[in-house]
Amino acid sequence: MTINTAAAKKMALLWLAGGGTTSVAAEAAGVRPSTVSSWRRNPVFAEELAAVRAVYEQRPQDVGALMRRLEEAEQRFARRPGAVTVEGSSARVHISVPAGATPRERERLVARGVARGIARVLRERGEAGL
Template sequence: MTRRDPRKRVAALWPLAAGKSQRAAADEVGVHPGTVRSWLRDPVFVAELERVRAAVAVKPLDVERVMAAVDEAEARLGGRGPVTVVIPVGASARQRRRLLADGIARVLERSEEGRR
């Protein structure tokens, strides 16, 4: 996938936020390690990574805090309004992460559209 694929970029946020290496994150997401390095030179990506790291550091995982970070990013990026993610009661940790990743992907997609 290309550098501009927001879903891959968002998917890489989770392993990087968990402390995995750039190579491990690249393997997990299915991109070349150089792609992850290039993402880490993008200030927007780095800012999102830091927000996810801070939100994920709260134990137990505070979904509201993670979504607030996404909403704040949306406001800073000048998007078209807040991104809303509905997480069903009883969703597994994996489902919550996927839904949150999709929400963050929407924020990143809007930031890419804004730069074109």
């Protein structure tokens, strides 16, 4: 069975939020335990895990709320670095900064990501020549 990374992360979230071990979550997601351990160190994954756990703890029998939260997490995981989401008159650029990056590296990566995002929005709007 082939599963995409976002779906695998969603499956791991479900098991971890429910109290499963890293090994159990890895088996359910179809990845190695070291992969789940790596995901757990990622701030985005950690935030999503905390959010899913909160739903589990606050409304353990509300399966609909849990599934909606897991779908939101999967959508967030599926975003590619450099992707641009345009909502009305604002745009959100998705930037990936590796853990352990120095402040200078972060600044450089963010600046480059924002520049690429602006260029993409301008191209899509036909304003590249401005």
